[in-house]
Amino acid sequence: MAITNTVRQIVKNLYNLDSVELKMLGGTLDKNFWLKDTTSGEEYILRIIYEPHFPGIAPLVDDMTEYLHSHGFQVPCLIPTNASGKRSIQTILEETGTDSQHLVQLCKFMHGKTLAETSLSVDDCHVVAEDLGFLLGRLNKCLQAYDGPNGSVSDFRQADNFTVWQTTNVMKLKKYAKLIDDVNIHEIIVDFFHKFEENISPILSQLRLGFAHGDFNDGNIVLIAGTYSNELGSKSSSVLEKYGIIDFADCFYGPTVFELTTCMAYVMSLAQRNALDPIRLAGKTLNGFQEYVTLSPTERRVIFHGTMARCVTSYIMSLRALHQGLHLDKPTQGHFASWPDILALLHNKGEREVTECWGLSP
Numbered sequence: 001m002a003i004t005n006t007v008r009q010i011v012k013n014l015y016n017l018d019s020v021e022l023k024m025l026g027g028t029l030d031k032n033f034w035l036k037d038t039t040s041g042e043e044y045i046l047r048i049i050y051e052p053h054f055p056g057i058a059p060l061v062d063d064m065t066e067y068l069h070s071h072g073f074q075v076p077c078l079i080p081t082n083a084s085g086k087r088s089i090q091t092i093l094e095e096t097g098t099d100s101q102h103l104v105q106l107c108k109f110m111h112g113k114t115l116a117e118t119s120l121s122v123d124d125c126h127v128v129a130e131d132l133g134f135l136l137g138r139l140n141k142c143l144q145a146y147d148g149p150n151g152s153v154s155d156f157r158q159a160d161n162f163t164v165w166q167t168t169n170v171m172k173l174k175k176y177a178k179l180i181d182d183v184n185i186h187e188i189i190v191d192f193f194h195k196f197e198e199n200i201s202p203i204l205s206q207l208r209l210g211f212a213h214g215d216f217n218d219g220n221i222v223l224i225a226g227t228y229s230n231e232l233g234s235k236s237s238s239v240l241e242k243y244g245i246i247d248f249a250d251c252f253y254g255p256t257v258f259e260l261t262t263c264m265a266y267v268m269s270l271a272q273r274n275a276l277d278p279i280r281l282a283g284k285t286l287n288g289f290q291e292y293v294t295l296s297p298t299e300r301r302v303i304f305h306g307t308m309a310r311c312v313t314s315y316i317m318s319l320r321a322l323h324q325g326l327h328l329d330k331p332t333q334g335h336f337a338s339w340p341d342i343l344a345l346l347h348n349k350g351e352r353e354v355t356e357c358w359g360l361s362p
Contacts, residue, residue, distance in 0.1 A: 007033055007046060014081040015106055017044075030249070031102075034109060043109035045076065048102045049249060058103070061248045063149040064211060071142050074224060074244035076107035110244045112225040115218035115270075116331035125274050128218075129267050129281045133288020135239040136216055136263050140256055141292045143211045148253070165215065165250055165317070167258035168204055170309045171197060179319045185340050188347045189312055192305075200305045206298045207255035214250030216259050217266040219331045222246055257299040260289055261306030265314070265342075268307070272338040278345060282307065283358045300360045304351045308343065315339035 004022060011017040017037050025032040031048040065075045115128060164172045174193045180186040213220070222244035267285045268278035286303070295303075318328055318336040328336060346354060355361055 003031065007035075007048075010048075010104055011035060011046060011106070014083075014104065015079065016082060022046075035106075043111075044079070044106050045109050045246075046104070046106050048104055057249070057251065059149045060211075060251055060253075064143075064146065064251055065248055067146050068139070068142065068245075072240050073139065073142070074110065074222075074240065075248070076110065076244075076246055079106045079108070081106075110222050110224070110246065112222045112244065114246075114331075115221045115223055116334075118223055120270070120274065122274065122276065125270060125276055125281065126284065128270070129284040130288040131239050131242065132216075132221065132263055132267060133285040134291060135221070135243055135245075136260060136285075137289040137292030138239065139213065139216075139245070140210070140259065140289070143256075146211050148211065163250065165313060166252060166254060167261065167306055167309045167313070168254055170313055171201065173313060173316045176316050176320060179316065179323060182340065185315075185343060188343050189316075191347065192308055192312055192343075196305050196309060200302055200309075203298055203301070204255065207257055207302065208296060208299065209254060210256040211253050212251065212256050212259040213245060213248060214252050214259070215247060216245075216263045218270060220245060220247045257295065257302060258306050258309075260286070261303055262310045263289075264303070264307045265310035266335070268311070268342050269335045269338040272341055273334055278342055279349065279354055279357050286358055286360075297362075303358065303360055304346070304355050308346050311339050311343050311346070315343070 004024070007022055008020065011020060017035065019038045021036040021038060023034045025034055025045075033046040033048075035044040035046055036042070037044070062078060065077055068075045069077055120128060163169065171193065177186060177189055177193070180189060224242060224244055264282040264285050267282045270276075271278040271281035314335055318332060318339075321328060352361075
């Protein structure tokens with residue numbers, strides 16, 4: 001009740017929204033709310049972002065989303081506050097009784113459901129896997145021409161240094177392997193860290209750099225209402241019409257191939273949860289991506305370990321959250337349950353067999 005009263009006060013003070021319906025959405029550290037202005041009927045999403053996890057990245061989020069919007073992508077653009085700023089830093093009373101700093105921002109609601117919230121048939125899963133490759137390929141190609149706010153790449157070079165969620169930083173999670181109770185999964189993940197450090201870390205500097213969304217998964221892709229009927233491919237053939245992309249809080253400048261491997265990991269989770277072949281379904285995403293972007297030999301070389309890295313990262317970060325007493329939202333619970341089987345599958349099949357299936361063999 002306290003947080004909803006706080007939200008009502010915030011939107012009244014910052015955005016002149018005097019009377020709103022509101023509903024709290026999912027989130028672990030950040031708090032997200034759906035709002036409806038009872039006067040105009042307009043719908044919004046309010047994000048209350050845990051401030052330390054968003055340092056200095058705000059100008060990039062604003063500029064990148066506006067750039068992508070101008071190039072036909074459906075992305076959230078922020079609504080200015082009364083003070084004409086894109087966001088505001090607010091002190092908010094936590095449930096623990098302590099005050100903390102949060103960034104507050106508002107954007108218009110994107111009508112539809114995230115793929116994580118959407119019930120998908122087997123045929124739908126195949127369409128989605130390929131569509132995500134097409135969508136990410138177009139996004140990656142578009143961002144190749146993007147040079148950052150005011151043309152400043154240097155300000156955001158390796159902006160991923162502050163977060164372990166970026167694949168370049170996966171080795172920072174090695175110390176948390178002790179949280180894993182399952183002996184087999186522990187051995188698989190320890191073996192992964194060894195192989196990543198030995199085979200991938202030395203060639204990270206050779207990977208193509210660029211700007212990227214940073215968290216391209218089914219929870220951040222919205223299936224736009226009205227662009228499909230019974231089957232996803234039956235009404236709209238354009239992925240830019242069919243899908244929206246939300247939550248750019250993890251956007252970064254770094255190796256863009258790891259955006260693809262992040263997406264492939266979550267497609268494997270989608271397959272696992274729908275009793276499909278995770279390797280073959282992720283291959284559809286890879287093929288769709290390559291319709292728009294040609295991967296370099298070095299990028300092709302890191303696909304297997306990069307995909308496994310995202311599975312490891314998501315699994316360990318979920319374990320950490322649970323150990324800290326945090327609640328996993330429903331989509332994250334689904335992913336968390338799928339990672340052990342996917343990690344075992346990748347480990348047991350091995351790099352050679354998987355990369356052959358993905359058409360990546362030299």
